[in-house]
Amino acid sequence: DAGITQSPRHKVTETGTPVTLRCHQTENHRYMYWYRQDPGHGLRLIHYSYGVKDTDKGEVSDGYSVSRSKTEDFLLTLESATSSQTSVYFCAISDPGQPSSGNTIYFGEGSWLTVV
Amino acid sequence: SQQGEEDPQALSIQEGENATMNCSYKTSINNLQWYRQNSGRGLVHLILIRSNEREKHSGRLRVTLDTSKKSSSLLITASRAADTASYFCATKRAMDSNYQLIWGAGTKLIIKP
Numbered sequence: 001d002a003g004i005t006q007s008p009r010h011k012v013t014e015t016g017t018p019v020t021l022r023c024h025q026t027e028n029h030r031y032m033y034w035y036r037q038d039p040g041h042g043l044r045l046i047h048y049s050y051g052v053k054d055t056d057k058g059e060v061s062d063g064y065s066v067s068r069s070k071t072e073d074f075l076l077t078l079e080s081a082t083s084s085q086t087s088v089y090f091c092a093i094s095d096p097g098q099p100s101s102g103n104t105i106y107f108g109e110g111s112w113l114t115v116v
Numbered sequence: 117s118q119q120g121e122e123d124p125q126a127l128s129i130q131e132g133e134n135a136t137m138n139c140s141y142k143t144s145i146n147n148l149q150w151y152r153q154n155s156g157r158g159l160v161h162l163i164l165i166r167s168n169e170r171e172k173h174s175g176r177l178r179v180t181l182d183t184s185k186k187s188s189s190l191l192i193t194a195s196r197a198a199d200t201a202s203y204f205c206a207t208k209r210a211m212d213s214n215y216q217l218i219w220g221a222g223t224k225l226i227i228k229p
Contacts, residue, residue, distance in 0.1 A: 031215055040221065041221065042204065042219045042220055042222060043159075043204070043219040048215050050215065090158055090159070092158075094215070096215065103146075103149065103164065103208050103217070104149065104161045104164060105149075105151075105159075105161065105206075106161065107158035107159045108158050110156075110157070110158055
């Protein structure tokens, strides 16, 4: 298994509160991603990072922000959680510079977030 | 928008039978990947097939790619209970940056003992 650790794995929070999900990798991969997975929608990209302090928006970035201060850590913050952000969040990593497996994405185990 | 669309959405077969699931896409791709997701877990990469390849094998998995039909199939032979999972295809479109993969909604496979 790829060395990806997500925390917390499960969280229940109230509407309007800030929430931060953490992703830590030990693979030294350049790219890191945050996806959300909802029934009927598959995986949707929230934000991604292509290097330290280099981040960009994905297709569902509204209401989310990210930060990457070190290669190994990628944080996802919900500034003011809403019920529509109840979901499973997956951190993922890849290393596009590797010719043999550059497009392969490795996933963490997920963080289940419930906003009540 | 979803480029990859898996078919069927759900599939239930007896252990030992073969399972086939399909993925269709709309625009030219560089490669297509298949992933497996066990219940409550993250996705795991199974196999990648490039646009200039037609077939790849990995153990009991066989993936085909037909670029003229813009479709791929994943065949799992001699299925086992442990193959029960959701299977997703992801396409790397020729037009997109390295980071972008387009994900389908998945096929849920149930293997009955």
